Amino acid sequence: MRMLKFLLQKELQQILRDPSIIRILFIMPMIQLLILPLAADYEIKNINLGVIDHDHSQYSRNLINKIISSGYFRLKDYSATFPQAIKSIELDKADLILEIPGHFDRDLIQENNNTLFVAVNAINGIKAGLGSAYIQAIINDYNQDIRTQWIQFPRFNPQPMIEVVTNNWYNPNMNYRVFMVPGILVMLVTMIGSSFAANNIVREKEMGTIEQINVSPIKKYQFILGKLIPFLVLAMTVLTVGLIIARVVYGIVPLGSYSTIYFFATIYLIAILGFGLLLSTYAQTQQQSMLVSFFITMIFNLLSGLYTPIESMPEWAQIITRFNPVSYFIEVMRMVMLKGSGIADIRPHIIAMLGFAVFFNSWAILNYRKRSV
Amino acid sequence: MQTDKVISVSNLTKKFGDFTAVDNISFDCVKGEIFGFLGANGAGKTTAMRMLCGLSLPTSGEASVAGFDVYKESELIKKKIGYMSQKFSLYEDLTVWENIRFYAGIYGLSDSNIREKSRQLLTELHLEGQENALVRSLPLGWKQKLAFSVAIVHNPAIVFLDEPTGGVDPITRREFWGLIYEASARDITVFVTTHYMDEAEYCNRVSIMVDGKIEALDTPANLKQHYNADSMDEVFLHLARTATRSQD
Amino acid sequence: MKQFLIFVKKECLHIWRDRRTLVILIGMPIVQIILYGFALTNEVKNSRIAVFDQSKDDATRLITDRIAASRYFNLEKNLNSYKQIGESFREGIVRMVVVFPINFQDDLLHTNHAQIQLIADASDPNTANTLANYASAIVNDYQNALNNDQKLPYNIDVQLRMLYNPELKGAYNFVPGVMALVLMLICAMMTSISIVKEKEMGTMEVILVSPLKPFRIVLAKTVPYLLVSLLNIISILLLSVYALDVPIKGSIFLLMAESTLFTITSLSLGILISNFSRTQQSAMFTSMMSLFLPTLLFSGFLFPIENMPKALQIISNIVPAKWYYIIVKAVMIKGLGITAIWKETLILMGMTLLLLGISIRNFKIRLA
Numbered sequence: 010m011r012m013l014k015f016l017l018q019k020e021l022q023q024i025l026r027d028p029s030i031i032r033i034l035f036i037m038p039m040i041q042l043l044i045l046p047l048a049a050d051y052e053i054k055n056i057n058l059g060v061i062d063h064d065h066s067q068y069s070r071n072l073i074n075k076i077i078s079s080g081y082f083r084l085k086d087y088s089a090t091f092p093q094a095i096k097s098i099e100l101d102k103a104d105l106i107l108e109i110p111g112h113f114d115r116d117l118i119q120e121n122n123n124t125l126f127v128a129v130n131a132i133n134g135i136k137a138g139l140g141s142a143y144i145q146a147i148i149n150d151y152n153q154d155i156r157t158q159w160i161q162f163p164r165f166n167p168q169p170m171i172e173v174v175t176n177n178w179y180n181p182n183m184n185y186r187v188f189m190v191p192g193i194l195v196m197l198v199t200m201i202g203s204s205f206a207a208n209n210i211v212r213e214k215e216m217g218t219i220e221q222i223n224v225s226p227i228k229k230y231q232f233i234l235g236k237l238i239p240f241l242v243l244a245m246t247v248l249t250v251g252l253i254i255a256r257v258v259y260g261i262v263p264l265g266s267y268s269t270i271y272f273f274a275t276i277y278l279i280a281i282l283g284f285g286l287l288l289s290t291y292a293q294t295q296q297q298s299m300l301v302s303f304f305i306t307m308i309f310n311l312l313s314g315l316y317t318p319i320e321s322m323p324e325w326a327q328i329i330t331r332f333n334p335v336s337y338f339i340e341v342m343r344m345v346m347l348k349g350s351g352i353a354d355i356r357p358h359i360i361a362m363l364g365f366a367v368f369f370n371s372w373a374i375l376n377y378r379k380r381s382v
Numbered sequence: 383m384q385t386d387k388v389i390s391v392s393n394l395t396k397k398f399g400d401f402t403a404v405d406n407i408s409f410d411c412v413k414g415e416i417f418g419f420l421g422a423n424g425a426g427k428t429t430a431m432r433m434l435c436g437l438s439l440p441t442s443g444e445a446s447v448a449g450f451d452v453y454k455e456s457e458l459i460k461k462k463i464g465y466m467s468q469k470f471s472l473y474e475d476l477t478v479w480e481n482i483r484f485y486a487g488i489y490g491l492s493d494s495n496i497r498e499k500s501r502q503l504l505t506e507l508h509l510e511g512q513e514n515a516l517v518r519s520l521p522l523g524w525k526q527k528l529a530f531s532v533a534i535v536h537n538p539a540i541v542f543l544d545e546p547t548g549g550v551d552p553i554t555r556r557e558f559w560g561l562i563y564e565a566s567a568r569d570i571t572v573f574v575t576t577h578y579m580d581e582a583e584y585c586n587r588v589s590i591m592v593d594g595k596i597e598a599l600d601t602p603a604n605l606k607q608h609y610n611a612d613s614m615d616e617v618f619l620h621l622a623r624t625a626t627r628s629q630d
Numbered sequence: 631m632k633q634f635l636i637f638v639k640k641e642c643l644h645i646w647r648d649r650r651t652l653v654i655l656i657g658m659p660i661v662q663i664i665l666y667g668f669a670l671t672n673e674v675k676n677s678r679i680a681v682f683d684q685s686k687d688d689a690t691r692l693i694t695d696r697i698a699a700s701r702y703f704n705l706e707k708n709l710n711s712y713k714q715i716g717e718s719f720r721e722g723i724v725r726m727v728v729v730f731p732i733n734f735q736d737d738l739l740h741t742n743h744a745q746i747q748l749i750a751d752a753s754d755p756n757t758a759n760t761l762a763n764y765a766s767a768i769v770n771d772y773q774n775a776l777n778n779d780q781k782l783p784y785n786i787d788v789q790l791r792m793l794y795n796p797e798l799k800g801a802y803n804f805v806p807g808v809m810a811l812v813l814m815l816i817c818a819m820m821t822s823i824s825i826v827k828e829k830e831m832g833t834m835e836v837i838l839v840s841p842l843k844p845f846r847i848v849l850a851k852t853v854p855y856l857l858v859s860l861l862n863i864i865s866i867l868l869l870s871v872y873a874l875d876v877p878i879k880g881s882i883f884l885l886m887a888e889s890t891l892f893t894i895t896s897l898s899l900g901i902l903i904s905n906f907s908r909t910q911q912s913a914m915f916t917s918m919m920s921l922f923l924p925t926l927l928f929s930g931f932l933f934p935i936e937n938m939p940k941a942l943q944i945i946s947n948i949v950p951a952k953w954y955y956i957i958v959k960a961v962m963i964k965g966l967g968i969t970a971i972w973k974e975t976l977i978l979m980g981m982t983l984l985l986l987g988i989s990i991r992n993f994k995i996r997l998a
Binding site (some may be wrong): 014 | 438439456457460461463464465467468471472473474475476480483484485488489490
């Protein structure tokens with residue numbers, strides 16, 4: 010125990026003495042948390058609309074107005090012909106083109122049916138999918154308006170009508186930031202924790218001080234603990250700074266309790282720091298450890314469900330995510346912060362994370378050799 | 383005599399694949415002795431020392447340090463020894479006092495003991511008033527002396543020094559050897575590798591390694607007599623000429 | 631010129647010797663393409679939902695069956711009380727709950743009007759929207775079937791055409807983005823680290839006293855990374871064509887030429903960073919903060935630029951990856967020629983010249 014005290018004291022002094030560490034630890038999270046959520050707005054809005062209006066009637070104008078006033082679309086371009094409109098898609102001026110045929114209302118009355126033509130730039134599949142769904146819904150609505158205008162409906166509906174009402178829980182304003190901020194916080198804590206831990210032991214190797222430790226009676230687990238605890242404290246500080254920013258800047262007040270977040274974060278960080286330390290017991294140079302930890306955390310982050318939902322992934326990728334500690338923490342953060350889940354709700358996550366923590370740290374302790382063969 | 387043996391090595395061998403770095407060496411060291419371990423670069427000095435410190439596992443042979451077996455009791459050995467490596471072994475980004483406290487602390491000294499020891503140590507090294515200076519800012523000679531003092535702060539039975547005076551000016555080297563004599567007077571066995579032959583003259587006994595084997599082991603005076611040489615330098619050149627290994 | 635080639639050879643040997651790093655350099659783009667191409671999609675399928683059926687009649691059972699049978703939804707469980715809705719959301723199991731009110735069928739038959747409530751877990755807004763859209767469409771289908779597919783009067787149809795990517799595959803969007811990301815990462819980060827490494831080790835001094843012009847030396851360090859990058863572009867393109875079925879519609883030569891241009895832009899950024907960094911660690915963090923993140927954020931392939939605040943939109947213009955991304959999309963996916971992208975190409979060229987100029991100047995100052 011006494012030995013550990015001295016190890017911790019030394020690590021903490023080294024960390025506090027290095028100004029670049031402090032800079033990276035506090036300024037980087039601030040910048041990331043202040044810029045990333047502003048930028049990482051997946052919400053599909055501001056779809057650029059190009060219109061080819063062959064009709065130029067009150068009806069076509071009404072339709073266009075209705076589309077614009079939905080808030081999802083911005084009228085960017087009027088074209089006279091379809092090839093012209095395609096040009097505007099090629100130049101990224103328009104994302105979606107609506108072609109309204111001539112004599113729109115006359116044909117609708119005479120033939121009881123008319124067709125609007127919509128072409129979407131589908132390179133970005135999500136945007137295309139949602140954009141076309143929005144415009145179809147608006148056109149449907151407009152269709153309904155015309156019917157009520159033109160026909161006098163009886164008091165009861167002539168045909169069975171099922172009305173679908175959608176309630177959006179936990180994020181009624183559909184604010185994308187609410188969804189992204191907890192995830193970005195996880196990514197941040199992970200990147201800082203793992204890269205610092207990965208570099209640390211390698212640094213002692215490069216400096217030669219590790220020899221001095223190896224001839225001393227320090228136990229292996231004491232050495233690893235001595236490295237783990239200071240970084241745990243640092244990462245927790247970053248998490249706290251992040252949670253404060255989330256609350257003050259983005260107004261995200263967790264529905265669940267902070268103690269649940271900190272409880273799970275502790276286990277998570279022990280796991281992720283153990284992983285970083287494990288890497289550094291293998292690496293020979295700092296360049297190697299930086300590159301490897303960067304590469305692996307990148308895969309962890311991409312496959313974490315931060316950007317795309319896990320259940321959309323193919324089977325093999327879903328299996329990988331089960332071995333990815335980051336995906337558990339992102340899920341837990343979103344559950345606790347946005348939906349108010351408690352300890353009981355996240356029990357499976359806790360058990361899995363304890364497993365990771367024990368696994369990575371025991372491996373790191375085993376692989377750290379005081380004596381070479 | 384038997385009780386005085388603090389290091390006892392017999393037929394110790396270390397192989398890296400086909401390469402035999404240390405080839406069947408045997409020797410003993412007694413309490414308070416200054417034992418010089420000489421050899422050209424690549425002769426196997428450092429490898430032999432690392433085995434005795436418990437940093438490297440021997441391939442075969444036997445060795446005990448401070449009464450403990452190097453195979454099974456290396457962690458017990460570590461409580462009884464101090465070590466100063468070729469690479470500089472203090473933390474450059476910690477202060478003098480922080481380094482002393484850290485190393486004294488991990489060898490289990492009590493707080494009052496640490497304070498007393500470090501005061502004593504700072505006075506000896508004439509570093510009073512420098513205890514809050516970063517080690518990085520000290521001149522190399524002072525760093526080496528500090529590193530040595532820190533290596534024996536817990537009063538070990540043996541201290542291993544791996545080329546401790548590399549790159550240090552002659553005056554500082556002389557001061558450094560003063561510290562070594564003081565340690566020896568306190569019954570600490572000093573096991574030192576070097577390739578400065580004038581330093582070899584300061585040792586009680588000297589062993590000379592060539593190609594992984596100990597070619598000669600005696601007091602400097604006896605060695606000079608035996609090889610009919612005026613200085614240790616000549617003795618060494620005479621023996622090293624037979625080396626086949628490249629001197630990196 | 632001969633001396634220059636000797637230097638290039640030495641640099642290639644450095645990279646070749648460090649196998650672990652080389653494997654990562656070559657493997658990184660491949661792993662990224664595979665992940666982005668196959669694993670990362672927003673396509674909604676098999677989303678777990680629950681049903682809270684308070685009516686339990688034929689109509690609700692039929693609608694439930696239709697929803698459960700679709701490939702978008704997996705019916706995870708039936709709920710018995712309103713309270714359970716919150717519970718199952720909190721456990722994180724289901725994404726949406728379909729609620730049928732009491733007397734659903736009766737209302738539908740007698741008043742011709744009934745209501746279904748969809749409660750979505752909107753913590754992820756896009757998925758919530760998409761799920762609600764799909765569910766509504768299924769209910770709509772059921773309603774039409776109920777009406778014997780009889781058409782309503784004055785019907786407006788929408789004929790929809792998805793251009794370039796009819797299957798709405800994510801890869802079309804990701805491949806150009808990954809190309810930008812990988813080139814930026816490998817060229818800029820690795821060159822800056824390798825130049826700084828020579829500074830740290832002191833070998834730079836030795837090289838600087840040699841008769842070669844200093845800037846040639848730095849250029850020689852970049853050549854191997856240029857080669858690795860071109861190799862990476864080729865592997866990315868091969869993977870995207872043969873594994874992801876993303877065709878190259880435009881000219882391959884144009885694509886390669888533009889990629890080489892962007893590679894040079896990235897290399898000059900790497901040299902620039904190395905001028906300002908003393909240690910490998912700081913070169914690494916500077917590259918991460920000033921190159922990797924901005925590329926990820928502002929190239930437009932992950933996050934739509936038009937949604938960003940005005941200030942960030944303006945900043946995005948100085949990120950070279952944004953222009954390269956536009957170019958690759960135009961050439962590769964849309965099949966356009968140089969006439970469509972000459973403006974972007976000029977911007978990229980200007981940036982490259984500017985960056986090279988600054989780094990040459992700084993390099994000279996450092997020597998003086």
